[in-house]
Amino acid sequence: MIKKLAMxxxxxxLAAGSSTLxxxxxxxxxxxxxxxxEEGPAPPMQPxxxxxxxxxxxxxxxxxxxPHSIDGYQVDMQxxxxxxxHARARTAESKAPMLSITHFMDRDGQFLxxxxxxxxxxxxxxxxxxxxxxxxxxxxxxxxxVLSHDKPGAKR
Amino acid sequence: MSSADIPQGTGTPAPEKRLGLVRRAWQFxxxxxxVLLKPSSIFGLGVLxxxxxxxxxxxxGGFNTALEITNTEKFCTGCHEMKDNVFAELxxxxxxxxxxxxxxxxxxxxxxxxxxxxxxxKMQASKEVWGHLFGSINTxxxxxxxxxxxxxxxxxRFKANDSLECRNCHSAxxxxxxxxxxxxxxxxxxxxxxxxxxxxxxxKGIAHHLPDMRGVPGWQ
Numbered sequence: 001m002i003k004k005l006a007m008x009x010x011x012x013x014l015a016a017g018s019s020t021l022x023x024x025x026x027x028x029x030x031x032x033x034x035x036x037x038e039e040g041p042a043p044p045m046q047p048x049x050x051x052x053x054x055x056x057x058x059x060x061x062x063x064x065x066x067p068h069s070i071d072g073y074q075v076d077m078q079x080x081x082x083x084x085x086h087a088r089a090r091t092a093e094s095k096a097p098m099l100s101i102t103h104f105m106d107r108d109g110q111f112l113x114x115x116x117x118x119x120x121x122x123x124x125x126x127x128x129x130x131x132x133x134x135x136x137x138x139x140x141x142x143x144x145x146v147l148s149h150d151k152p153g154a155k156r
Numbered sequence: 157m158s159s160a161d162i163p164q165g166t167g168t169p170a171p172e173k174r175l176g177l178v179r180r181a182w183q184f185x186x187x188x189x190x191v192l193l194k195p196s197s198i199f200g201l202g203v204l205x206x207x208x209x210x211x212x213x214x215x216x217g218g219f220n221t222a223l224e225i226t227n228t229e230k231f232c233t234g235c236h237e238m239k240d241n242v243f244a245e246l247x248x249x250x251x252x253x254x255x256x257x258x259x260x261x262x263x264x265x266x267x268x269x270x271x272x273x274x275x276x277x278k279m280q281a282s283k284e285v286w287g288h289l290f291g292s293i294n295t296x297x298x299x300x301x302x303x304x305x306x307x308x309x310x311x312x313r314f315k316a317n318d319s320l321e322c323r324n325c326h327s328a329x330x331x332x333x334x335x336x337x338x339x340x341x342x343x344x345x346x347x348x349x350x351x352x353x354x355x356x357x358x359x360k361g362i363a364h365h366l367p368d369m370r371g372v373p374g375w376q
Binding site: 052071072 | 337338361362367368374375
């Protein structure tokens, strides 16, 4: 008897649960209003940031992000558009920062005469930024902020 | 043709036959000059002038039409050398599709709009027909091998005419630098508006992939 009642209760709760699940048109802020079993329309592509203003690095080893558009810039065996501005000899004319000395180092830390082959494909490490507002915000805090939580006068 | 080429043992000696032909042709030329020089007894002068005028118009028009036809992208991409390489690459660039909906086609950048320049360019183009017939760039490999040479010709042409074709669409005078990106403003103000450089100095490879750029000034 008790077993039967338990089964009925379980069935009822399952039914109730599933009906509420079905009734809810699941909409999360990420998917938008499109139902789960359908693919919503893709939002339009946003242009890349093109302010050419230096962006703060989040940690010292970070390859700085590219603050300008790189649409149509060719980087392959034939040529490297980035180097036509960022190479040492080009910086007077282009006013671009020279790629740092680490780009001339081989894996043993030896300095080469020109950009090291392992640093040739710039967009492996450097990326341009989209102007889209991210659907999920980022709560990353950098190390300085973490350290500044310390009490004033605390030990360094 | 040397005498060795003449078939031996045939009944009629060939040299004599040819002489006859030459003489007849010469006679025809003489007759023609005669007719052309003599005042016409059949047509009045007015009719002749009019006929000449009409013929001129037809010839001129035909020439122009021929130029118009050869001045289209369809004509240029009729050759696979042009279609498979440069045209395929153009399709991914801003000059093929953009927010303004203005399309630059091959003749916009490669054939000057000015009439005399046009003829000059067309004369040069007969070299391409040779190239086509002899297959100078008929495979992708041959094309990439010769690409730098072809590109150097184009760069030299743009440099010599101060990027005339670019300026047919983009004029430095009409550029609103307040609407341009910071890097563009900086570069255009320092080098373009002062006349120190021309478009092609800075904007290589905007319509097609680049050739091997080693040794090209400003590249490495």
